[in-house]
Amino acid sequence: MDRVRAVGREAAAKKYDILSAMVAHALAGDPQAQRLVLRLMALITTRYNWQGNELSIGQREIARLWCVDERTVKRDMARLRTMGWITVKRQGARGRVSVLGLDLDRILLDTRPAWSNIGPDYVSRMGGAEAGEGGEPDRTVVPFRRPDIAPAEGLWGAARLRLAAEDRPLFDAWFAGLSDGGTQNGCLTLIAPSRFHATYLRTHLIDRLRIAVGRCDGRVREVRIEVA
Incomplete structure (x- = not known):
């Protein structure tokens, strides 16, 4: 998957596509996953700098936005870092909050199984359709079957x-x-x-x-x- 950046002439459309992927992923998951994704989306829509890929906000402000305590903020932000959806770009020091970033490639990779719930047009636009899907197969191409991965303990x-x-x-x-x-x-x-x-x-x-x-x-x- 190519490196995703929601900038340039099609930035607005890319932003909506990324948020749509997150919505579909959340709705296909359990309530805990839905709540976590919703909280991240709240940070994205209120405080995220798409052009610089920067999210700079303190735990107290996050707690107020999420209507939770700071312990919950620490727990959920740690979960998002473990998932790879959030990365630390600059560690906070001397009273300054950390500057975080989003790994949009990782987010799209994880949400990809739910893309089809949005529709085939979305899957095709996001580059998730297989060759020949949605139309007649290209009979000039001989499909190559990759060998199965041998199970390992x-x-x-x-x-x-x-x-x-x-x-x-x-x-x-x-x-x-x-x-x-x-x-x-x-x-x-x-x-x-x-x-x-x-x-x-x-x-x-x-x-x-x-x-x-x-x-x-x-x-x-x-x-x-x-x-x-």
Whole structure:
């Protein structure tokens, strides 16, 4: 998925599309998920700077907006960071609040299963339609069937299945070649086949690995990449 930015000539339409994805995702979930997404949407519509991808608001102000106490704010903001929907761009210091950002790619990735509830036009507009969907299949293209992922035990085995379901081409290119190096003190070690492979993962994909692993086991918060 390309990096999403709601700026430029079509910024307004992109904003509505992103919010629509979040609404559909929330309505398809349980009441707890609906409440969490609604609270994030309240921050987006009242305080989020789309152009700079910045959300700067203190916990006391969030508590007032959400009509909750600050303990609830801390809990839900931590959940959103664990999900990867919110990132910390600049940590607050000396009385200044932290500057947060939204990972719109992660949000769209997580909400994608609910896009069809909005309608096929939305799915097509968001680039979620498969080739040939909604019309006659292109008979000049021979479909390529990817081999099934061999089941594996343990945390990395579960995370592999999750990563493959999210984005199979990305999984095949960068995650399939990783092997399990064990888990210790809340950190999963993965072994990459080459130094270049490890460097690319650390630079570009470590957050996606961390989120997938954390969703399989919330006790594991970190992922370390080493070279075979």
